[in-house]
Amino acid sequence: MTHVITQNCCGDATCVAVCPVNCIHPTPQERDFGSTEMLYVDPGACIDCGACADACPVDAILPKDRLTGAQREYAAVNAAYFEDRADAASRAAGGSGSEPADHGPNFHAWGRPVFERTLPSDFAPLRIAVVGTGPAGMYAAEDLLLHTGAEVTLVDRMPVAGGLVRYGVAPDHPGTKGVGDTFARLYAHPRVRMYLGLEVGGDVTAEELAAHHDAVVYAVGARADRRLGIPGEDLPGSISATTLVAWYNAHPETAPDAVDPSAERVVVVGNGNVALDVARILTADPEELAGTDIAAHALGALRASKVREVVLLGRRGPADAAYTRPELLALKHLPGVELVVDDHDPRIAEGIDAAGAGDKAAVLRGVSRRAVDWSLPPAPGRRIVLCFHSAPAEVLGDGRVRAVRATAAEGELEIPAGLVVRAVGYRGAPVPGLPFDEATGTVPHEGGRVTGRPGTYVVGWIKRGPSGGIGANRACAAETVGTLLADALDGALPAPEHGARAFRRLVRGRNRRLVDARGQAAIDRAEVARGLRAGRPREKLATVSELVAAARGRRRLLG
Ligand code: SF4
Ligand code: SF4
Structure with missing residues (x-):
């Protein structure tokens, strides 16, 4: 076994x-x-x-x-x-590649322990600000807390912690959201102070933040979405996947009516994992979603939804699709949802049939293949259609989305749709006070140290671009924290001009609605209690006012 x-x-x-x-x-x-x-x-x-x-x-x-x-x-x-x-x-080794594998337990040879990221015990404790409480920021905070005596100031522009774990992971992936519980243990750590709802570049400047800390680590992610660059993409009814994901995750900056699921067919441009998330949520049985933490407004809209078919449009073939194999495997087993490959191009079947056992395309063997007649309305039942080798050329409509025109091997496809979701990737946005590389959408750095800014570091997507899942941030954070500690040992960190109390006074004077760790805990309890009343595991608060009120209800709002 x-x-x-x-x-x-x-x-x-x-x-x-x-x-x-x-x-x-x-x-x-x-x-x-x-x-x-x-x-x-x-x-x-x-x-x-x-x-x-x-x-x-x-x-x-x-x-x-x-x-x-x-x-x-x-x-x-x-x-x-x-x-x-x-x-x-x-x-x-010059063999045939078919010899039996040499299995067997490979017990660790225990050598001397190695402590790669640490500071001497007599080193004065550092005070580090981490901006962003998503996975990258929390892995960096965890690394600092575990390996040093540093005090960590956690800052987030939202009045609740979690970043992409709260606002990016699909609600039907509760296991993945479980990583948030690991991070939440750190909120009450005696060397952690939380300032939630504090915007760097708004409430405080990057210079002020730096002047109150030995170092600042920015983990602000990649908030913008990439554009298609085709006519019609801004028509009403054409939205970004960022908007749709924020909508079903109750992000306070996305209106409850930002998504209108009243059309029978939705076209999603892109076939990465976010596109698959969107397709799953739009075709899922709402009563199954009721058992998740999906936003109450999204659940209500999906209960009234007319969506029966979601078409995933991808430029490349099944061997090179952007999704990962585990997410595609899950799509094959969705209860009550048929998975279909649109067989409009002979390269599609060839690619699937010729795929090796471990190839991504092999997962599609056994999946229904047929040439879809787009002139007909979607057939009864719910389905997800994978449409490979199809590049979007134009979003058509007169005042509102009516269809998507796509180029294909033999001519063009026109796919009628009432909603178009652009899911072609994220992009980092400039961070006030930091250099920015427009070409890559990242902050220039060396090993995590921001170029030309001693004492300032980056981690996560704003450092390496929007690739890699949650776990990739752990190694990314280890690199950044390693660079930071090496700089500390080299005496390369600028000395802070002010202390922790001065910082607290400064931010309280600028923003009276900040939430601390106890406020965060109060929000958590309030959401679970709301969920219990609705027969759900949690019902997220969906506005800044509600979140702040929940935190204030426990009288733990700063200021
Ligand atoms: S820790 Fe290693 S040996 Fe133990 S169950 Fe997991 S994979 Fe197997
Ligand atoms: S790498 Fe291991 S511990 Fe981490 S999520 Fe995967 S299985 Fe779990």
Whole structure:
């Protein structure tokens, strides 16, 4: 028997450190790390101790005999990774690539412990501000708290913590949201101060923040969305996936009526994981979604929704689609939703049929293939249609979206649709007071240190661009914190001009609606209580006023 890593894996490698036989790969020390869609357990070496399952923050690891439904496919997915590695190693050694793999427990050789990110015990505690409470910021804060005696000031422009875990992860992925519980443990840490609802570049300047801290780490993500650059993309009825995701996650800056699901067919431009999230939520049974923390306004709209068909338009073929295999596997097993491949181009079937067992396109074997007649309304039932080798050319409509014109191998397609969702990626936005590279949408840096700004650092998507999932931020944060601590040891951090009390006075004078850690806890309790009353696990507060009032209800609002 073996344990198996499944869909929720965010690749943070927490499990690697606890496995006594080193059978979870790729490890952060291996070249593949960060380039695979998830981590994998070697079934031939696993001794089934369960330590990894206890450590995983998103409950992604299960004993093989407890896999159900779509999870069952992951036993083969895990095993295939090691077969491919064995074949590649064999070929590199001059073999045929088909010799049996050399499985077996690989017990760690315990050497002297190495502490890569630490400061001498007599080093004066640093005071570090971390701007952004999403995964990148929280991994950086965790690293600082675990490895140093630093005091951490957590700042977020929203009056509630969580960043993309709260406002980016789809509500039907509660396991992935579980990583937020790991981060939430840090909110009440005695060396953490929280200032939620504080905008850097609004309430305080970057210079003021720096003047009150030894260093500032920006983890502000990539808030903007990339544009299609085609006519009609700004027509009413054409929205960004950023808007739709914020809508179903109750983001206070997105109106409850920002999405109108009254059309029978929706076209999503793009086929990355966010596009798949959008397709799943729009076709899901609303009563299933009622068991999640989806925004109450979105749940109400989806209960009245007329959407029956979501078409995912992708420029490339099935072998090169942007989604990851785990998310596509999940799409195949959606209850009551048919998955269809539009067979309008011979390259599509060829690509699927010729795919190797471990290839992304192979997941589509057995999925219904047919040439969709777009002149007809969607057939009864709910379905997701994958339309490969189709590039959007124009959003058509007179005052409102009517259809999407796309180029295809043989001529053009015109797909009637009442809603178009642009899901072609995120893009970083300039951070006031910091340099910005318009071409990449990132802040220029060396190992996380912002170019030309001693004491200022970046982590996450604003550092490396919008790629990689939640877990990728752990290694990214380790690099940035490593650079910061090296700078501290080198005496390269500018001395702060003011202390923690002065900072508190400054921000309280600028913004009377700040929320601290107790206010955050009060918001959490209020949302769970609302959920209980509605028979749901949680009902999120969807406006700044409601969030601040919930925090103030416990009389823990700063100011
Ligand atoms: S989420 Fe992290 S701990 Fe869980 S399986 Fe993936 S890499 Fe391991
Ligand atoms: S069950 Fe134990 S041996 Fe198997 S992968 Fe997990 S930690 Fe390693």
